[in-house]
Amino acid sequence: MTTPIPSRRTVLKGAAALSLSGAAGALGTVLAQPHGAALAATPANGQPAVQVALTAAEGSRPELAGQGTLALFNGGLPGPVLRVKKGGTLTVDLANTLRESVALSWQGVRLPAGAPALAAVAPGKSASLRLTPPDAGTFWYHATSPTLARRALSGALVVEEAGAPAYAFDHLLFIQSFPPESGVPIFPVNGAISPTFQGPASGRARLRLVNATPLFLRLRVRGPACYALAVDGQPVTEPFEFKEGRIVIPPGGRVDMAATLDDADASIIEIETTQDPIRLAVVTPVGPAGTPPSGPPAPLPGNDLPAEIPLKDAVRFELPIGDKAAGPASIGTIKTGRSVVLTLTNSLDAPVAVYIAGHPVRLLDNVYDGWRPWWHDTVPVPAKSTARVAFLAGSPGTWPIVGQRGGDGEVVLSRTYEVMA
Template identity: 30%
Template structure:
């Protein structure tokens, strides 16, 4: 077992002196004054279907399942305030349900609690109001454990109304795979045995990102791994964190240019290219066992974009989450996971008729004490709302919002959120191990 902080420290020894040990915890699209997005799209058609990905140089493509849409860009792109109608066709041989990571307050789209799994061959549509700008993720992995094939997520990019001070916008989607000897890929939730682990970025086993001197790039880092907590480090560059889990943060430098992301976690970061023309910097990934290069940031010999680097960027525009939380009068609940799982069920056995983990009135502040009883780190994901990670003394909170958190074995972390949206919402947990099952409960805001 490798602790999350130790994993980060191993990257530390490979390069710069320190790195960010934050948890949040990706496709080359040019941007001018902001992100170029399509104008109002009344609908978007997605098909859950069989596909393939090239994971073995010189070998046949590996079969998998994915969400396929009309555009080659794996990032679905909209603007804040739009409300696209998503039409979904299930061409898989199994039932599936869409899971929208980071989309708050859309009760009609809540998987399992509001929307039943879509049967094989079925079709449905749902309107998704995009109240917040940021980096999101959509997948159908809730029912993916022990299936015939693993599935891939799709990034969802919602642009701010105001132009961001960047030259380019890069999605950086990290995925993990377990390959059998015959080259087929194993789904999570089962013992990986002697399969070979492999990582991709944007579906590629290697990637060079070319940039011009003094260019500013917005990286949208997404941990699309099935279970793994990962650390990602850009050698030789300052990485300024601008948002975590779809919500703007007060900008801060990632120490050592490194980030730690829980599965499903997202980090938006600005990187200014100040290295000399021809320089190539490794982008390293640490998965708790070893560090490996997964991409390179290469400075081209083209003329600089400007004469001098841009000044420090201001914070991204607020999405309107509350500035303060009333901790004194908060409702408080204990939520335990790992160990005996009497209150948690696999998604295939979910029934909203079961007792909720907790109930809250609309507008109340809720504080959850999250205790991980498992022998290894576990991941907690809250649907419907974003939360603040509280300080150890419960007298304040970290200056960012999250929807996903990794918690070490035996530890308790406290989080707080404003129960703004009424409805039935899921909470998810899983141990950071390929064979661990994904488990769910639900909570009610009335």
């Protein structure tokens, strides 16, 4: 699929790249416009409370997904964007009209085990799911069932930092994928094909990228410099520039970034393929021209995560990833305050995205116990490779570890771990 690219007069700068453990390269950039969320504000912990209604029902989008039915929230593709301030309470009134139970996974959100937000809603029933996200960042919600999630039952959750926004232009890009009857993959962005958005001429826009596809997406932003602000919802300590605007995002992963715009040319966000690139979105500069900012932007406010993970006496577990997904089985029990190292060994010929619930993790070097300077909740494990991660146990409960094969989303790892006070 060929997509014409408008001329531009800026040249991309070379800079440090963020490697995702070799699982298809380095991180890249994208953007889109936020879309609606119903809310009702009342005071809660000094922050507004938000209440939304979600209905899970059968629907169709033949222009995107071909013939047949999808499972949709509120009849939309994707579901509505849920927004709440850090420290505020979000209540979701979920009505389930499907023929199977629906439970939601709030990917990357640190919730207490057994929280009401995790409860399943039986067919034909309704329930109120309540959560208070402790971290600001970009997250997403989807059906816990991989089958329902792949049928489009998903949407974005944006937890905003306290105070005034740092960026006047703050766009969300929620990427999904569907194989239509033509056989050519379609990648809607917020439910639209190749939408156009605006950013400040000679300025920067915050771009929130959610990969809601089962694919490892190789992305490139053709435009001026862009910088990593956050990975999987957690801010990086020092924003850094993406080399040549390139990034690979694993299924379920998120990246926030600051994209620089000049005063004349649009930036193009593409999926790189072995053939022609596929255009995802375009951002055009608006407003008065000037001198674009140079150097990295200021970091986002940090969340309450441990500054150190002592690894000398860490509890260590081996988790093989294979063709068959075993039934839920605990890998062990850990006391709060202990450090944990997980070794994820992928014997498959395809990369795997491993979601670790309960705790953000640091990706370790494969040779020694040093970690990359950012957090993950969704860990890319390349084909025929091993990845190691570490975290500090702090949330009591039983937490799942789920690995899904890149390409088809098949579950190839299913385990749990228990943290005890």
